[in-house]
Amino acid sequence: MTQEGPMPQDRLTLVFSALADPTRRDIVARLAVGDATVNQLAAPYDVTVQAVSKQIKVLEDAGLVSRSRDAQRRPVHLEAGVFDLMTKWIERYRQAAEERFTRLDAVLDQLDRPQPGSAEPAAAQREQGAAS
Amino acid sequence: MTQEGPMPQDRLTLVFSALADPTRRDIVARLAVGDATVNQLAAPYDVTVQAVSKQIKVLEDAGLVSRSRDAQRRPVHLEAGVFDLMTKWIERYRQAAEERFTRLDAVLDQLDRPQPGSAEPAAAQREQGAAS
DNA sequence: CGGTTATTCAACCGACAGGTTGAGGAGGAG
DNA sequence: CTCCTCCTCAACCTGTCGGTTGAATAACCG
Numbered sequence: 001m002t003q004e005g006p007m008p009q010d011r012l013t014l015v016f017s018a019l020a021d022p023t024r025r026d027i028v029a030r031l032a033v034g035d036a037t038v039n040q041l042a043a044p045y046d047v048t049v050q051a052v053s054k055q056i057k058v059l060e061d062a063g064l065v066s067r068s069r070d071a072q073r074r075p076v077h078l079e080a081g082v083f084d085l086m087t088k089w090i091e092r093y094r095q096a097a098e099e100r101f102t103r104l105d106a107v108l109d110q111l112d113r114p115q116p117g118s119a120e121p122a123a124a125q126r127e128q129g130a131a132s
Numbered sequence: 133m134t135q136e137g138p139m140p141q142d143r144l145t146l147v148f149s150a151l152a153d154p155t156r157r158d159i160v161a162r163l164a165v166g167d168a169t170v171n172q173l174a175a176p177y178d179v180t181v182q183a184v185s186k187q188i189k190v191l192e193d194a195g196l197v198s199r200s201r202d203a204q205r206r207p208v209h210l211e212a213g214v215f216d217l218m219t220k221w222i223e224r225y226r227q228a229a230e231e232r233f234t235r236l237d238a239v240l241d242q243l244d245r246p247q248p249g250s251a252e253p254a255a256a257q258r259e260q261g262a263a264s
Numbered sequence: 265c266g267g268t269t270a271t272t273c274a275a276c277c278g279a280c281a282g283g284t285t286g287a288g289g290a291g292g293a294g
Numbered sequence: 295c296t297c298c299t300c301c302t303c304a305a306c307c308t309g310t311c312g313g314t315t316g317a318a319t320a321a322c323c324g
Contacts (some may be wrong), residue, residue, distance in 0.1 A: 013154055020148040021312085025221075032228035038271060051313055053272060058311095072270040072321045083226035087219065089157075094215030096164035153282085170301060183283055185302060190281095204291050204300045 011063065012089060015082055018062035023047075024055050031065060031078035038074060143195065144221060147214055150194035155179075156187050163197060163210035170206060 019025055027041055042052035056076055059065045063082045067074045151157055159173055174184035188208055191197045195214045199206045 012157065013152060016148050016152040016157075020145060020152050022145055023312090025144065025148075028225055032225045032232075034232070039269090047312085048314070049271075050273090050315085054312075057272090074271065078225070078229045078232075080226055080229035083222050083229070086222050087226070090215050090218050090222070093160055093164045093210070094212055094219070097210045097212035097215070100164075100166070100210075149281095155282095171299090179282090180284070181301075182285085182303090186282070189302090206301070 011082075012085065014062040015064065015086055018058050018064055021055070021058075023052075024059055027052075027055060027059065027076075028064065028078060031076060035075045035077045038076065041076065143214075144217065146194040147196065147218055150190050150196055153187070153190075155184075156191055159184075159187060159191065159208075160196065160210060163208060167207040167209045170208070173208065 019028070023045065030036060030041060038049060038053050038056060041056065042049045045052065056065065056067070059076075060067060064079055066077050066079055068077065151160070155177060158176075162168060162173060170181060170185055170188060173188065174181045177184065188197065188199070191208075192199060196211055198209050198211055200209065
């Protein structure tokens with residue numbers, strides 16, 4: 001409850017944390033089929049409704065779902081936008097890792113230059129030694 | 133080596149949990165540039181080396197990184213494969229959510245609801261079985 | 265109105281994650 | 295051989311997480 005400055009970094013933490021729980025991922029899977037109320041979402045699990053309500057709160061804080069109002073019910077809706085945030089983050093490092101893998105021999109060849117931090121990022125990592 | 137993949141579900145939990153921590157995501161970012169030793173990875177943070185060693189263990193258990201051997205050092209290497217697992221999971225539900233969004237009017241027509249959006253999305257109230 | 269349904273709030277609790285210190289093992293460097 | 299470096303293991307502390315029960319709020323139903 002200490003959320004005043006919503007940084008994108010914090011949001012990623014919230015999203016990944018939210019999806020780290022199997023039950024919450026399952027809830028997301030159900031919501032992909034269609035909106036559902038808290039009671040409906042809680043039905044398949046052997047936990048109390050309050051527990052599921054908390055889980056939904058976590059998903060909501062992460063921006064993965066939203067809640068509207070229908071009489072006493074609070075239909076939960078899956079939000080697509082946040083997935084893009086994750087995909088972007090993942091793709092960045094996946095591509096980097098794959099690129100380094102496929103270009104391994106070329107990189108090793110280029111590494112002989114003792115010039116850190118300019119055109120060859122891998123060299124900077126390699127030459128790092130006397131850092132505080 | 134535990135090659136017995138219990139379930140892709142469990143692996144997803146490990147991966148999401150691993151990336152839920154900002155420090156571990158930062159470590160992944162550094163490893164995208166190039167392999168690094170534990171000491172190098174621990175340098176920027178004000179925590180002990182042991183703590184970072186634990187973090188790397190978490191990343192390793194999730195399959196995000198691997199460790200080789202170079203004298204006393206254990207260079208940490210970013211593994212690209214696991215990112216595909218996440219991307220697949222995310223894309224699945226992102227597409228579902230977006231599809232439901234773009235088909236909203238058709239759905240509303242089917243539901244016989246003259247009220248768009250937040251009024252009464254309660255038609256999803258039908259008995260839903262175990263999806264997916 | 266009183267009663268029921270749907271959901272959340274509050275306080276509490278066991279388990280676990282992430283940090284620390286302290287010790288120990290593997291492998292150069294002198 | 296001895297020392298020093300790099301790293302991991304073990305025990306311990308602490309805050310957060312996921313769950314519970316109990317009560318409160320909101321809106322419908324008769």
